[in-house]
Amino acid sequence: MSYEVAILSLIVFLPSLGALGLLLVPRDKVEAIRLITLAVTLAVFALTVYVAIPADDGEASIRFEMGQAAMQNVFNIPWIPSFNIYYFMGMDGISFPLVILTTFLSVLSFWASWSVKTQVKGFCILFLLLETGMLGVFLALDFFLFYIFWEVMLLPMYFLIGVWGGPRREYAAIKFFLYTLLGSVFMLIAILMLYFASDLRQLDEPQLAAAHVANVDEVLTAKQAAAEGAEMHTFNLLALMQMGQHTDLFDAPLLFGYSLQWWAFLLLFIGFVIKVPVVPLHTWLPDAHVEAPTPISMILAGVLLKMGGYGIIRICYPICPDAGFDLAYLVCGIGVLSMVYGAFAAMAQTDFKRLVAYSSVSHMGYVVLGLGVWSAWAPTNFDWRYWSMGVNGAMFQMIGHGVSSAGMFFMVGVIYDRVHHRNLNEFGGLFRRMPLYAGLAVPIFFAGLGLPGLCGFIGEVFVTLSVWNYSHVLAVIAASVVILTAGYILWAIQRVYLGPEYKGPHGDALTPITLREQAIAWPLIVFAILFGVYPRCVFDYMTPTINAQVQELAEWTRDVKTPRLAAEKAAEEAAAAKSADQDRPSRPVAEKQDGTVGQLSLVAPTDTGAPAATPAARAVSAERAAPLALARAVD
């Protein structure tokens, strides 16, 4: 028990401790500062690898147990008991691969930051703080704790872009900060909505145990007492999942006839997809990437973007399944839109880094699409496997893209360090000038392209295949994006690496790739190939958890959602037949929440307004069912 606390806390906070330690080192000892930082990132990476390597350590093992779907190495300690906030962490197949990706990329990208020459001490401290934030996000299981870590990343990132970035760094940094902050404000509102709607007393004992609730006894006593108005709110993500799937706590109508969880899903989704980013909200990304120094671009593309996807799969769908089901078409549509738009935008770029940035937008669209293809519904007889294929593909795409995009940004950084420009039209002939570098870069770009046998392929093909079962139109579009991707990547390779000779500025600076740079490139290439030919080394970690979650949601669709939709439809038809008779909503609504959650604004007379809104709610939810019918017709 305490072992887990120690190891997980160490993984998260060792970088911060390192940052504190760096404060004591004099600022002119640059090399020492760099080595200490590298050592810290290596130590964290070693810790996670230790946890990852399968071994039989007996009872006190903190090794990650492959094949187990549930949370592992969980601990739950009171932090702010007066607000039901816990220091609650754990890992499962969804979070653990991302943790390893984070620690791995931290080592590599820090190694790549030897090119940072000014104010090295500040850079290292902020880098380590950033690593704490990233790891904390993936390991936190308390919503409040999650939010803290989510926000903790903002400030180091702002400075890392704003101080060490390119010419328009201040603009890019504030844009990044503002977009993300806006998203997290929405997230905070959703967190509070869910918190005040939650009630631990609605869960039974096995559910409480599954959610690792710390104060089970207290909850059970309160359950017996069944006092009015003594709800036991919680930030426990696992408990919120249980409530979302097994109770109707989040179904109370809130605004404009939509339920609380519909709004919560929307707010959380906006908060997460800003980070992903998807198309209407992506404009911060190219700016941030272009201005950020190379190592920060690697972290940004490799890890930070994955947090959005992680949030959607960990929080949005399991906690608000009803809204997730209703909005699935929106999620998929946004994913496909990002894929297409990102690919076209990438094709139009002349800045090498901007091209890679837009390719990230396009590739992350696969992630959103794969997470959203809720094909476990009546037309497929609630077969969960296609959806789970999509989610697995999305998760794999996150890992694969973490490797390939970090690699691509690194490769751009290598030549930028030499010739100090990124204009695609002024490159050419690098194969002749820097053969080894070009030989290393091309496989990485092919991985980004999604060439079979490399890491980008697996995720894309899984996602595309799974979409077929959900919507043929989207599947066709998603599949054709591969052509666009091939277009812009091949064109970029042609303009940069092929051609007779380099004619741009600083031609004499094109020195061969150094050993340090090779040492960063090789692991990325090795993993890009390994994940491409032996994807099981990733799938083995994550599939059990993902399948279990998808299966649960599929069962929920069968047992809860479909009868609910049928009931709504029946009620709709009955109402249409009678066209006058209006009764209470068929959906079970907790009466007492009507007053507390249903208040619209300051002092508006909501109590009179609420009953009037409920028939509208039903009408709207019938409307929302329309895309389903449409999709079915396409089927």
Add this chain to the structure above:
Amino acid sequence: MTFPELVNSFFANTLDLSIPVFMPEIVLSGTIVLMLLVRIFQREPRFDVAWLALIGSAVALYYACPLFGAPDLKQFMQDHPTAETFTGLLIHDGISAHFRTLLLVFLVLFIIFTKLSGIPDRIDAPDFFTLVLGGVVGMCLMVASNHLFMMFLGIEMASLPSYVLSGHLKGRRKSSEAAIKYAVFGAGTAGVMLYGISLIAGATGSLHLPTIATQLSTMLGDGTLVGGRLAAVILGGLMLSVGIAFKLSAVPFHFWCPDVFEGASAEVNAYLSIASKAAAAAILVRVAFGFSHLPPPVPETEPVAAHAVEVADAPKLLLVSTAAAKKAPDSNLMLVADGDANGAEAAKPADTLAPVRGFIAGLIGVIAALTCTFGNLAAYGQTNIKRLMAYSAIGHAGYMMMPVSAGLVMLADSPTDAKTAVASVAFYAIVYLFMNLMAFSLIAFIRNSIRSEEIADYAGLIRSCPILVVCFTMTLISLIGLPFFAGFVAKFAVFASLAQAGLYGLLVVAGLNTAVSLFYYIRVVKVMCIDPEPESRLPVYVPFLPSMYVVAVTVPVVVLGLWWNELNEWVQMAANTLVF
């Protein structure tokens, strides 16, 4: 009750009940007298009265602060239970104990701060500290007032020294301008507020808040609160809110704030933005909740009811006021009040004060949203750090007002949640104390070094004094409300109470404002950390002790962001002693 009995019970009430909980104010008043005496008997200023003020306020803190006087607030409240003191003029409960402690903690830190920053000098010190301590006595009365008259007295006692303090930098045009502007504005609002108080007195027959609530409830119950009387109550309430909004620097009574902040010294700014604002927030809680809940059934040992006499005088007063206020009430406001009345009555038939509550909650909510938005938008264009902090103070006043609205909305159905909302105001005030004290102390120390308060002159400051700039950056981030700093927790508590009350409109306004406020706070950070140092600037040097002071007041900003359980329990306890 015969006259001797009345006198006896008056003495018993004063000596046994009131004086023990009034010790801090007495000590402060004694210190003021001592300081003035020192000034009289000392021709040359050999002795710095700052020390005297420091000792006096520390002793006052000892009596006020439950941390020192008793093991904790719970124990303190057990020793001195919630009670009306001085025949109902003041009230002693957890909230007054909390805010008084806060004010005195601030006072002690503030005197150390002024000692380090050198304003005031030794010659001015007696005047300066007399005014400061006198103002704090007024604020202590404000936070404990249970009677509109006491409230007015407290506000004026706190305001008058503020006017003088803002003109304390003698011979500076801006300073004098600030003082005169502040005084004129303050006098105007004081007059309006007094008029409002008299209208309320006329309509309800009392100034004692619980009695007013009882009267309003009775009148609403039997349908006699109509026509002129209703107009008088509404107009009186609005006029009263003018005075409170002025103290809180809430829109549209905020105009004094930026000018005064720019003209006055950073030390005085700290005093105005922290102590004055905390007291104003407390009085907002007192008045808003005082009007809108019925006092509990008569306790066994009721103090001599001075207000009973006033009730008898009611008709006479009424004659005066109805003539003055025969104006049709605002139809919108009535709509709001009626709507809420319908809702609340359905749930709880006996709840006659629901319209009052709805009216006040709506008023506060709208003003809070406006204040917050305006403050944050206007701060964007500022080039002077003190003006920026002034607008930031306006913005934060908005955040501080929001939970009051939420608490009123929840009052009828769940008094416990309403108390939590009040607790979030108390929490915010503490966090705001440390954030603003840190900011203004840094501004003062930097001013001592570079003689400038322009943001542009802070450029590249991180290269000359990295530790201070890191502290200031943390404080500014905390003012935005980002984790893991105390400002986030304070905002989180405010947001939580809004979400709990279901005020999603206000919640979204507050959330968007957080994003807006990012711009101007982060701009200061950017100037300090990213911009290059100007060549023309004097060398920046902050001595060791002031630097240590800045670091010391930054520590709570960080620590309270991570370990706020104890403080949260403390404010919960303080709010729990409120009588709903």
